[in-house]
Amino acid sequence: MNALASTNRNFRHAARLLNLDSKFEKSLLMPYREIKFECTIPKDDGSLVSYVGFRVQHDNSRGPMKGGIRYHPKVEHDEVNALAQLMTWKTAVVNVPYGGAKGGIGCSPKDFSVSELERLTRVFTQKIHDVIGVNIDVPAPDMGTNAQTMAWISDEYSKFHGYSPAIVTGKPIELGGSLGREAATGRGVVFATEALLADHGKSIKGLTFVIQGFGNVGSWVARLIHERGGKIIAVSDVTGAVKNPNGLDIPALLEHKEKSGSLSNFDDGDMMNADELLIHECDVLVPCALSGVLTRENAGDVKAKFIIEAANNPTDPEADEILSKKGVVILPDIYANAGGVTVSYFELVQNNQHIMWDEEKVNAELKKYMAGAFNSIKSMCRTHECNLRMGAFTLGVSRVAQCTLLRGWGC
Ligand SMILES: NC(=O)C1=CN([C@@H]2O[C@H](COP(=O)(O)OP(=O)(O)OC[C@H]3O[C@@H](n4cnc5c(N)ncnc54)[C@H](OP(=O)(O)O)[C@@H]3O)[C@@H](O)[C@H]2O)C=CC1
Numbered sequence: 001m002n003a004l005a006s007t008n009r010n011f012r013h014a015a016r017l018l019n020l021d022s023k024f025e026k027s028l029l030m031p032y033r034e035i036k037f038e039c040t041i042p043k044d045d046g047s048l049v050s051y052v053g054f055r056v057q058h059d060n061s062r063g064p065m066k067g068g069i070r071y072h073p074k075v076e077h078d079e080v081n082a083l084a085q086l087m088t089w090k091t092a093v094v095n096v097p098y099g100g101a102k103g104g105i106g107c108s109p110k111d112f113s114v115s116e117l118e119r120l121t122r123v124f125t126q127k128i129h130d131v132i133g134v135n136i137d138v139p140a141p142d143m144g145t146n147a148q149t150m151a152w153i154s155d156e157y158s159k160f161h162g163y164s165p166a167i168v169t170g171k172p173i174e175l176g177g178s179l180g181r182e183a184a185t186g187r188g189v190v191f192a193t194e195a196l197l198a199d200h201g202k203s204i205k206g207l208t209f210v211i212q213g214f215g216n217v218g219s220w221v222a223r224l225i226h227e228r229g230g231k232i233i234a235v236s237d238v239t240g241a242v243k244n245p246n247g248l249d250i251p252a253l254l255e256h257k258e259k260s261g262s263l264s265n266f267d268d269g270d271m272m273n274a275d276e277l278l279i280h281e282c283d284v285l286v287p288c289a290l291s292g293v294l295t296r297e298n299a300g301d302v303k304a305k306f307i308i309e310a311a312n313n314p315t316d317p318e319a320d321e322i323l324s325k326k327g328v329v330i331l332p333d334i335y336a337n338a339g340g341v342t343v344s345y346f347e348l349v350q351n352n353q354h355i356m357w358d359e360e361k362v363n364a365e366l367k368k369y370m371a372g373a374f375n376s377i378k379s380m381c382r383t384h385e386c387n388l389r390m391g392a393f394t395l396g397v398s399r400v401a402q403c404t405l406l407r408g409w410g411c
């Protein structure tokens with residue numbers, strides 16, 4: 001299902017549970033502002049290439065808008081709109097004082113040299129610099145971007161507006177980034193998993209895990225689950241999947257990926273069909289890559305008992321229904337992967353105060369936010385007699401609705 005249709009459907013279900021007025025519902029759904037623009041750069045050989053860029057600012061009733069920048073061939077209007085909307089509910093679920101936005105460029109970053117990526121990022125920033133700002137909209141990394149991308153955005157933005165490190169989060173530590181931000185999404189996923197498993201009388205140690213995606217989020221999830229005694233029996237990236245029924249040696253796999261750029265030819269595992277990874281026998285499945293990977297076609301064959309949505313929007317609503325009927329427990333994205341934006345908020349707190357927290361403090365605060373949000377979601381589940389996804393959506397939507405009503409309509 002189209003990403004926006006899927007996100008809208010979840011929102012509307014939550015709005016019904018909350019008895020929201022239909023006109024109010026429509027206004028909450030509509031983005032605050034969307035921009036679409038062309039980004040043209042000369043390649044290193046002098047030839048010109050053009051791509052489409054987007055920034056969608058969904059809602060700012062709870063604070064400045066916040067959300068990542070994605071460089072990926074599948075970046076298009078509906079996908080970015082869906083991701084921006086998810087950011088609005090996500091920041092509200094973890095109760096950080098920000099709204100929701102998302103942006104990106106429909107391109108394949110692996111096709112560029114470093115200097116081409118820098119030029120593209122600078123052109124992108126030139127197109128959005130007058131609609132972002134520390135009190136308006138603060139970008140961060142997402143798929144295909146990283147701390148270096150944030151450094152270029154900050155530098156380009158500073159040419160127009162003066163030195164402004166807090167215009168982005170997830171930036172390098174040397175430029176005001178926060179310790180722990182790089183690992184934060186993965187660490188938050190693991191804190192969320194621990195909270196869910198504890199609620200079911202279980203713990204990570206001894207359970208089997210399958211992870212789709214081995215980039216920033218997937219690799220940190222793998223490392224931290226491995227450290228806690230979880231057995232990771234299969235992992236994939238864009239080049240394929242590797243399995244070992246006795247548990248993959250994650251530190252060795254991280255080193256192999258770092259050196260070779262892929263999971264292929266790893267000595268201590270067998271390659272497997274990447275499509276079969278999602279239906280591989282395991283206790284816990286953790287999608288950490290693209291949206292819409294669990295569909296009505298494969299949901300019936302999923303064997304996992306728990307799905308932790310580290311990726312944004314990995315489960316189509318039809319798949320959600322099939323999986324729920326099978327008794328699979330799904331921890332929704334707007335909670336499970338909220339550790340990244342939570343530590344982005346900590347980064348801004350540190351930037352505002354011109355201080356730097358140590359990593360222990362960052363991680364301890366993150367754990368508190370993730371635990372608090374889990375309890376609030378469970379309480380919404382009890383009130384509305386709903387599953388965890390609707391518990392998270394009703395929590396996020398009700399907090400945004402309350403702030404919107406308190407602020408009034410400005411007319
Ligand atoms: N970074 C963050 O702070 C946050 C990220 N997220 C979400 O987490 C997900 C991953 O983001 P992030 O880790 O930052 O992105 P990265 O770009 O760092 O990593 C993406 C990973 O997905 C892999 N991948 C891409 N396509 C496929 C595919 N078809 N099958 C299997 N693997 C694939 C890539 O493979 P390869 O390594 O070969 O390129 C890579 O390992 C996204 O949904 C993102 O929105 C959510 C919250 C915050």
Ligand SMILES: O=C(O)CCC(=O)C(=O)O
Pocket residue numbers: 066067068069090138139140141142169170312337338340341342344
């Ligand atoms: O850290 C942030 O501001 C946003 C991270 C993000 O894009 C996400 O949570 O999907």
